[in-house]
Amino acid sequence: MKTPVALALSILILPLSTSALAADPARDRQSILAMQGDYTVDFAFDETVLLQPGYERQSAMRSGGDETVILVEDTPHRIVLQHILVDAKSGHVTKHWRQDWFYEAPTRFEFTADQTWHVRPLPADATRGAWTQCVYEVSDAPRYCGTGRWNYANGVATWTSDLSWRPLPRREYSKRSDYNALSVINRHTLTPNGWTHEQFNTKVLRKPDGTEVELAREFGFNDYLRTTEVDFTPARDYWRATAGYWAKVRAHWNGFLSKAPGVRLKTRVDGMAMIVPLFTQAGEVQEGKPVADAAIAKVFADWVEPAPVEPAVVAAASR
Template sequence: MTTFHQIIGTALFAMTLATSPALADDPIEGRTAQQEQASFAADRADILAMAGNYKVTFDMQETTAWHADYEPIKAKISGGHESVHVIEDTGRKIVLQHLLVVGSDEDPFIVKHWRQDWEYEPEQILAYAGPNTWVLKDVPERLRKGRWSQTVYQVDDSPRYAGWGQWTTTNGVRRWRSNWTQRPLARRDATRNPVYDRYSAINRHQPMPGGWIHWQDNTKMGLVEGKLVPIVQESVLNTYRKFDGYPVAAADRYWEQTQGYWKAVRDEWDAALARTGGISIEEEAETGTVISGRLLEMGTRIAKGEMSESAAIAEARNLIRTGTSDGLAKTAQVTKAGDGY
């Protein structure tokens, strides 16, 4: 005989199923073709809106120590000026190149900064797999529909990290939220020789009035007795506000003079990836990789008329070919993306 408590329990369970929200990594379902197209167009508009000229603020704070012996470092706020160019747009792929402008108005200096590639419904991403190693990972087929990947590259166009996620609107605010991603340490941490050696993070990109923000929820991970464990939590808020009161023309001129060189550099990294199914290159605290400094220097010399583009491209190709390892041929084959939301 069914008891009163069994009846109530069954009813409550049914109510839970009916009212529970869908999981964040559930497939996107129930949209018409017209809704799909409208969503795709809105996503593209938000990505393309990140291009422009900006005053940038970097607000970094370690918040919670997960390891008893660790003392969080003091919060740090810094900033600068960045020009963000759209250097490729094929519809389903958008590439944004960041250029950092430093120095005085009379003598500006351009640093080729990070790059972000956005791809719609990607089959794979090039993900960080630990020191010196990036591998291709499958994006589960059921989760590709309606979603974008973001792959971030270092100043020398070597890979840095990648994630995938959906653009959504919550409380009237648009945002893209990644899955959990692994990242190598940024210069601000790597140069301190910390006890952690990577980040496990969720990234958000959100348009805002007059610009956009990039918010990072970073768990800094380190090896303790041979096991990867959380050391400290960090919150990073990078704010990009539209601003052109800096030598924007210098950034535009640098890119006009060096874009052919950097296109060849990107192509060579792609060739290295195609050879082995991954990228293996030695990391370096100051510049990201052991060849980064020279690749950046050659870009500067081209812009100053001190080196020919052809000579720089030849040297860059050799640096990438000799600096990357073919040892990934066996170990960096396509792996399953077990990273959920």
């Protein structure tokens, strides 16, 4: 039986379930590609429904930044978009999150335990005519995936994911220990001035015995507004210089995320043990210095390992 929040969120996406009959991957691709460009971004997160006795609503979070979205890969069944932040005053560049889109993906990775993501098959009915979006950390480490279909009702391009798990965001894990996972539906919508990312989050404590405690629901709203007021040249220069390096990093991650069982990180939850050396190496590449492939491999050897094989998979293999 679905939990109340799962049931409520399933109602949110129910009308989209019939759209697979009218799948238009070419139109969908143009919708995804439309997210490229230069933006001023506002981030807002508000706890809404409180689900446990004594739980107090946490303060709303507001932040923002200037971010360019650069096309990295574009094939009929895969699109990769890299987000890069720029400080408008100093020109300082920060490689930010990445989103990959897969048409009718046969598998995806799922956040299953602390620092652990398992690669699991997708049912044919769930992925037919659908796009799976996978989101990655600044180091290109995995964050979460969601699968859903684009919908164009009333001329509005909207993609809505299914319900999936993700780890705590950076804004939370540095100050929260009362929950350890988010249950999330994501919705992307193209607007006349850019695009939006809505997040329907539930903060969940997943216990070792498999039980779950839902603490609160949260609504996240990220508003990407096109801008011509910010000079994104430093971001484009950075990516031009380092794109080849980051392609090698992605290849290492793909070795774990392209097949079961998946990946487990041996870093602390902040991931800095990998972020620092990878960003340092990228900085060296930007300066024209060589970085040996072995140096990248060592970072992965130190901090990344295959996820443990899931018990269900072991049981199936033993029969």
